[in-house]
Amino acid sequence: MEIKTYIETHKERFLNELFGLIRIPSVSAKIEHKADMESAANYWKQLLLEAGADSASVMPTKGNPVVFAEKIISHQLPTVLVYGHYDVMPAEPFELWHSKPFEPEIRDEKIYARGADDDKGQAFMHAKAFEYLVKTNQLPCNVKFMIEGEEEVGSSSLEAFCIENKEMLKSDIILVSDTGMIAQDIPSITVGLRGLAYMQVEVTGPNRDLHSGIFGGAVANPANVLAKMIGDLINEKGQITIDGFYDDVEILTANERKKINAAPFDLEVYKKALDIEQVKGEDGYTTLERTGIRPTLDVNGMWSGYIQEGTKTVLPSKAYAKISMRLVPHQKPEKIAQLFEAHFQKHAPKSVKIKVEYLHGGDAYSSPTDSIAYLAAEKAYTQTFGKMPIPTRSGGSIPIITTFERVLGVKSVLMGFGLESDAIHSPNENFPLFNFFKGIETIPYFYKYFAEMQKK
Amino acid sequence: MEIKTYIETHKERFLNELFGLIRIPSVSAKIEHKADMESAANYWKQLLLEAGADSASVMPTKGNPVVFAEKIISHQLPTVLVYGHYDVMPAEPFELWHSKPFEPEIRDEKIYARGADDDKGQAFMHAKAFEYLVKTNQLPCNVKFMIEGEEEVGSSSLEAFCIENKEMLKSDIILVSDTGMIAQDIPSITVGLRGLAYMQVEVTGPNRDLHSGIFGGAVANPANVLAKMIGDLINEKGQITIDGFYDDVEILTANERKKINAAPFDLEVYKKALDIEQVKGEDGYTTLERTGIRPTLDVNGMWSGYIQEGTKTVLPSKAYAKISMRLVPHQKPEKIAQLFEAHFQKHAPKSVKIKVEYLHGGDAYSSPTDSIAYLAAEKAYTQTFGKMPIPTRSGGSIPIITTFERVLGVKSVLMGFGLESDAIHSPNENFPLFNFFKGIETIPYFYKYFAEMQKK
Numbered sequence: 001m002e003i004k005t006y007i008e009t010h011k012e013r014f015l016n017e018l019f020g021l022i023r024i025p026s027v028s029a030k031i032e033h034k035a036d037m038e039s040a041a042n043y044w045k046q047l048l049l050e051a052g053a054d055s056a057s058v059m060p061t062k063g064n065p066v067v068f069a070e071k072i073i074s075h076q077l078p079t080v081l082v083y084g085h086y087d088v089m090p091a092e093p094f095e096l097w098h099s100k101p102f103e104p105e106i107r108d109e110k111i112y113a114r115g116a117d118d119d120k121g122q123a124f125m126h127a128k129a130f131e132y133l134v135k136t137n138q139l140p141c142n143v144k145f146m147i148e149g150e151e152e153v154g155s156s157s158l159e160a161f162c163i164e165n166k167e168m169l170k171s172d173i174i175l176v177s178d179t180g181m182i183a184q185d186i187p188s189i190t191v192g193l194r195g196l197a198y199m200q201v202e203v204t205g206p207n208r209d210l211h212s213g214i215f216g217g218a219v220a221n222p223a224n225v226l227a228k229m230i231g232d233l234i235n236e237k238g239q240i241t242i243d244g245f246y247d248d249v250e251i252l253t254a255n256e257r258k259k260i261n262a263a264p265f266d267l268e269v270y271k272k273a274l275d276i277e278q279v280k281g282e283d284g285y286t287t288l289e290r291t292g293i294r295p296t297l298d299v300n301g302m303w304s305g306y307i308q309e310g311t312k313t314v315l316p317s318k319a320y321a322k323i324s325m326r327l328v329p330h331q332k333p334e335k336i337a338q339l340f341e342a343h344f345q346k347h348a349p350k351s352v353k354i355k356v357e358y359l360h361g362g363d364a365y366s367s368p369t370d371s372i373a374y375l376a377a378e379k380a381y382t383q384t385f386g387k388m389p390i391p392t393r394s395g396g397s398i399p400i401i402t403t404f405e406r407v408l409g410v411k412s413v414l415m416g417f418g419l420e421s422d423a424i425h426s427p428n429e430n431f432p433l434f435n436f437f438k439g440i441e442t443i444p445y446f447y448k449y450f451a452e453m454q455k456k
Numbered sequence: 457m458e459i460k461t462y463i464e465t466h467k468e469r470f471l472n473e474l475f476g477l478i479r480i481p482s483v484s485a486k487i488e489h490k491a492d493m494e495s496a497a498n499y500w501k502q503l504l505l506e507a508g509a510d511s512a513s514v515m516p517t518k519g520n521p522v523v524f525a526e527k528i529i530s531h532q533l534p535t536v537l538v539y540g541h542y543d544v545m546p547a548e549p550f551e552l553w554h555s556k557p558f559e560p561e562i563r564d565e566k567i568y569a570r571g572a573d574d575d576k577g578q579a580f581m582h583a584k585a586f587e588y589l590v591k592t593n594q595l596p597c598n599v600k601f602m603i604e605g606e607e608e609v610g611s612s613s614l615e616a617f618c619i620e621n622k623e624m625l626k627s628d629i630i631l632v633s634d635t636g637m638i639a640q641d642i643p644s645i646t647v648g649l650r651g652l653a654y655m656q657v658e659v660t661g662p663n664r665d666l667h668s669g670i671f672g673g674a675v676a677n678p679a680n681v682l683a684k685m686i687g688d689l690i691n692e693k694g695q696i697t698i699d700g701f702y703d704d705v706e707i708l709t710a711n712e713r714k715k716i717n718a719a720p721f722d723l724e725v726y727k728k729a730l731d732i733e734q735v736k737g738e739d740g741y742t743t744l745e746r747t748g749i750r751p752t753l754d755v756n757g758m759w760s761g762y763i764q765e766g767t768k769t770v771l772p773s774k775a776y777a778k779i780s781m782r783l784v785p786h787q788k789p790e791k792i793a794q795l796f797e798a799h800f801q802k803h804a805p806k807s808v809k810i811k812v813e814y815l816h817g818g819d820a821y822s823s824p825t826d827s828i829a830y831l832a833a834e835k836a837y838t839q840t841f842g843k844m845p846i847p848t849r850s851g852g853s854i855p856i857i858t859t860f861e862r863v864l865g866v867k868s869v870l871m872g873f874g875l876e877s878d879a880i881h882s883p884n885e886n887f888p889l890f891n892f893f894k895g896i897e898t899i900p901y902f903y904k905y906f907a908e909m910q911k912k
Binding site: 028029030031092093152196198206209210211212213214217218220221227228230231232234275276278279281287291294295296299300301302303304305310311312315316319322326349351352360394420423424425426428 | 484485486487546548549608609610654661664665666668671674675676677682683685687688689731732733734735736738746747750751752753755756757758759760762763764766767768770771776777778780782807808815816850851852853880882883884
């Protein structure tokens with residue numbers, strides 16, 4: 001049976017199974033969802049067993065468990081290790097969702113839900129591609145699955161898991177769908193990912209909230225101080241002012257930059273989609289370069305004082321910010337975190353106290369475009385989309401990818417089927433049915449070509 | 457009967473009555489407390505009738521009602537109008553309170569509760585001082601009470617109320633206890649109050665929250681933009697950078713500044729009480745000047761993005777700040793609000809949209825130290841504290857005081873009995889029993905001396 005026919009026959013069941021997974025609110029950032037993490041892991045175990053795995057288990061870690069499953073046909077054949085994650089981002093702010101984040105709804109040919117794309121929807125495609133190959137006796141290689149539950153909070157238990165289970169995880173390639181493609185008619189393969197250093201800053205002024213009339217003007221206001229320090233982190237040219245921040249940043253050649261800018265990109269369409277009058281970033285770089293090859297710094301959250309309706313004349317005791325930096329190859333998150341903290345400690349006025357925490361991070365990643373895995377993926381896309389995919393660098397991070405390379409000695413191939421408009425990490429996350437089914441259709445070809453080429 | 461004996465006899469009842477008032481969570485900033493505003497107003501009406509008012513009524517306004525009560529002995533005698541407010545500040549953050557904000561508790565000889573001082577506790581002293589004078593047949597003048605419910609949100613209905621009820625509110629002096637004194641053994645009378653302009657700023661970047669990896673570095677982050685703009689509002693010298701901000705600021709003479717700095721003030725004690733290493737403010741001014749005679753700007757609240765536990769790599773769509781400026785005589789809040797908005801509109805980068813709202817404001821106030829009212833208050837304090845009170849300028853604002861002068865043509869005398877350590881507007885607001893009872897003891901002497909001196 002052809003994959004297209006298989007999808008057509010089972011599409012309703014596929015969606016129902018995915019919806020069951022989505023309905024488990026497995027938000028790894030929040031402790032109250034601890035039980036949901038277990039439920040989601042068990043759901044995956046069941047999914048993989050039913051799809052045709054020889055064995056599947058929910059393996060404990062110091063954090064959330066990892067689901068491992070495998071089907072070994074022959075030790076003579078190559079092995080593909082599929083990586084994905086069952087945890088999702090928090091869904092706040094809830095009021096901006098048009099339907100409930102954990103009750104999937106199909107509207108305009110898209111699945112709307114937290115995790116619809118990232119990464120429940122995308123990882124689920126692999127379960128179904130695998131199911132097709134097993135059920136139709138076409139599986140051309142061994143397959144292993146490793147589905148974790150801490151990707152959205154820095155995959156902090158996965159490195160130890162990889163070290164402890166190195167033999168079990170042995171494979172020839174790691175296959176990941178947790179990235180995007182340029183457009184529905186422009187397939188692409190991600191060959192670069194930015195690293196991440198995610199920080200939290202706490203500024204303490206007076207030991208309690210004060211009346212801003214009685215004390216205002218005489219006592220440092222931590223909110224004003226923090227705002228000033230954040231403002232000073234980026235200069236007029238859009239450069240990050242932390243000493244040493246750019247030291248390890250790779251300078252790309254004119255030719256490399258040319259390649260990046262060759263990707264289809266329409267600035268007017270981009271601005272219109274975001275409803276912004278102007279883009280903003282580091283001087284001297286295009287938008288594709290700013291998100292692909294340059295490191296950045298963003299406030300992800302900040303809060304201080306009275307933040308409800310009405311007015312309160314308070315001089316707050318504390319002000320907080322969550323600030324993350326996207327890193328490029330050779331920038332080490334731990335070093336960047338130290339430079340960040342040193343910057344804050346150095347520039348803080350003596351009238352406040354500063355506490356800086358490094359919440360999580362990961363290295364940047366880049367992969368070659370002439371490997372067997374890349375060429376197999378390229379061929380698979382060409383088969384199903386009717387055109388060659390474009391290699392791209394994504395601004396996002398999957399910190400664990402570099403760990404895989406370092407610990408397991410295995411490269412990854414990033415076959416992402418998401419779109420920029422999927423609003424991952426945002427309200428109204430969605431995943432078009434087209435992309436979902438096209439993913440299931442494309443993945444089996446990757447197995448086919450990879451097994452063929454690897455054998456040669 | 458002496459006032460001291462009267463207090464001793466009735467102190468338990470006084471506290472119970474005050475506690476009943478405090479238990480009504482009359483938070484004017486929040487719409488869900490609408491019914492509590494009515495309850496608090498009715499509680500006051502009952503209090504004043506029982507204390508001996510001829511009549512008392514809860515009078516509707518466009519906002520929360522005003523309680524008006526009076527006892528007219530003779531049109532030949534002078535009339536004192538007591539002003540106070542029954543609304544309180546929001547009590548957030550609740551988790552920092554050591555006891556429930558709306559369940560008063562006496563610890564270490566202090567009443568702990570939201571409103572214990574500001575202004576339930578202080579206004580309540582007047583009800584009891586009045587009760588004493590009526591019940592012991594010593595009331596030397598006519599008395600009117602006007603207790604409003606919108607002081608903490610800018611008294612927005614009170615000007616119209618004064619205009620409509622000018623005749624009813626006719627009086628020789630307005631008596632207010634909504635300020636502080638220097639220390640329990642250093643009585644003081646507030647002769648200056650700062651004005652206020654309270655603003656809210658909304659910065660909009662992209663039309664939805666974005667993934668900070670995919671868009672970070674290419675799209676203006678409204679949190680970074682707002683932080684930068686807040687940071688730039690105050691320069692290295694501690695001066696506010698809004699064009700025209702200082703245009704109408706009165707320059708005090710060396711002699712006036714000398715007087716202000718003559719007030720007892722120990723910088724080391726001040727810093728220790730707040731647990732800060734250094735004070736911070738406008739260059740060239742002392743702490744007393746910074747809070748008394750100079751205008752200031754403080755962030756009262758700011759928020760953007762993900763502000764809960766853990767991490768979320770979001771590039772927020774919106775960032776907000778509540779920013780208020782304390783003003784000095786001659787600075788007009790409406791004009792300052794316009795300058796503030798113009799500043800934000802002018803300096804905002806084109807990559808974001810800015811919305812500025814003027815939430816509320818009020819003029820600064822200053823009063824003479826040679827008026828009959830001042831002299832009567834001075835004599836009253838001297839009687840009960842055994843020493844002359846010091847005239848001080850407070851950093852706080854009671855916006856309505858200047859409106860009274862303009863609309864009713866009547867000056868106010870500010871007999872405040874609060875302490876800086878009362879933590880008004882903060883968690884664990886409190887009011888020492890000493891100050892509470894000393895207030896009830898002192899107020900009747902004001903009536904006595906004011907009536908005597910006014911007659912001459």
